[in-house]
Amino acid sequence: MKLRTFSGMRPTGKLHLGHMAGALSNWIKLQEDPGYDCFYGIVDWHAMMSDYANSSVIKGNCREVLLDWLAVGLDPEKSTIFVQSHVPEHAELSLALGMVTPLGWLQRNPTYKEQILNIQNKDLSTFGFLGYPVLMAADILLYRSSVVPVGEDQSAHLEITREIARRFNNFYGEVFPEPDILLTPTPKVPGTDGRKMSKSYGNSINIADTEKEMWNKLRTMMTDPARERKTDPGDPDKCPVWDIHKVFNHDEDEKADLASGCRTGSIGCVQCKKALKEHVVSMMSPIWERRAYYESRQETLDDILWNGADKARVVARETMDAVLEGIGFVP
Numbered sequence: 001m002k003l004r005t006f007s008g009m010r011p012t013g014k015l016h017l018g019h020m021a022g023a024l025s026n027w028i029k030l031q032e033d034p035g036y037d038c039f040y041g042i043v044d045w046h047a048m049m050s051d052y053a054n055s056s057v058i059k060g061n062c063r064e065v066l067l068d069w070l071a072v073g074l075d076p077e078k079s080t081i082f083v084q085s086h087v088p089e090h091a092e093l094s095l096a097l098g099m100v101t102p103l104g105w106l107q108r109n110p111t112y113k114e115q116i117l118n119i120q121n122k123d124l125s126t127f128g129f130l131g132y133p134v135l136m137a138a139d140i141l142l143y144r145s146s147v148v149p150v151g152e153d154q155s156a157h158l159e160i161t162r163e164i165a166r167r168f169n170n171f172y173g174e175v176f177p178e179p180d181i182l183l184t185p186t187p188k189v190p191g192t193d194g195r196k197m198s199k200s201y202g203n204s205i206n207i208a209d210t211e212k213e214m215w216n217k218l219r220t221m222m223t224d225p226a227r228e229r230k231t232d233p234g235d236p237d238k239c240p241v242w243d244i245h246k247v248f249n250h251d252e253d254e255k256a257d258l259a260s261g262c263r264t265g266s267i268g269c270v271q272c273k274k275a276l277k278e279h280v281v282s283m284m285s286p287i288w289e290r291r292a293y294y295e296s297r298q299e300t301l302d303d304i305l306w307n308g309a310d311k312a313r314v315v316a317r318e319t320m321d322a323v324l325e326g327i328g329f330v331p
């Protein structure tokens with residue numbers, strides 16, 4: 001019996017190397033593991049929560065996310081890949097779960113409080129934004145997922161899904177398994193300014209960037225601030241470029257030479273960045289090729305999404321039938 005799992009990404013733009021080294025590489029490992037049945041959704045209703053005033057961008061962003069997913073190796077023959085709004089049961093289950101979710105659980109949600117404080121340029125005081133954990137729970141529970149892969153910093157997010165499942169089951173019988181957390185490694189991939197790589201910080205190196213764009217970003221990337229001159233000794237442990245070396249450069253001998261050159265001031269940062277670029281480019285080359293292949297095949301992309309939605313809907317409808325029966329709506 002395979003373990004079913006659901007994961008999603010909000011279509012808010014192109015994905016970056018942080019996504020690739022973190023969530024996406026974990027998703028691909030699960031996809032290649034015969035013990036898992038993977039559902040991967042581009043969660044466009046979630047994008048509506050923050051982009052409702054500018055919803056025309058969401059469709060194009062879904063396409064970018066799909067291209068990035070296929071480019072890095074998600075395979076529609078092995079995983080069910082779809083857009084959330086193409087499976088209306090996500091919204092239907094969200095409505096049902098919303099009926100039993102206490103308001104206090106949502107108001108106490110730390111991510112909600114943090115986002116309301118941090119995102120100043122959008123009015124997020126909406127019913128939809130407060131209720132996003134309910135929609136997230138619906139996404140996961142709709143596939144009766146046994147496990148959900150999450151990085152350590154996100155494990156709290158899954159707890160509310162488990163609580164909602166428990167509460168629903170208490171009222172209406174054992175409809176949902178309580179999904180377990182599958183803790184997955186998330187390597188540190190800083191952005192060009194040294195902060196966490198994030199589209200909202202404008203510091204990301206995107207999967208879709210060309211070699212030239214990538215080099216321009218790496219070339220100007222922040223390094224150990226102690227190295228003002230090429231001969232100043234530096235400390236790789238204080239350098240965001242080095243964090244990226246650790247993730248994408250697997251040549252241990254070269255890394256040892258570079259680290260020693262940095263510490264003794266015998267190499268410049270440009271040399272170190274050029275070495276990193278070689279590794280990133282050789283890793284990205286097949287990814288760029290796959291992205292270009294799919295980019296010119298709009299019909300193939302449409303087929304992938306509609307076939308994925310068809311497959312997802314079979315499972316989703318079974319769950320919704322059980323939900324409606326549990327509630328007592330089905331005669």
Ligand code: SF4
Pocket residue numbers: 223224227234235236239240241242261262267268269270272273
């Ligand atoms: Fe960073 Fe490399 Fe420069 Fe050292 S030599 S500060 S590790 S970029």
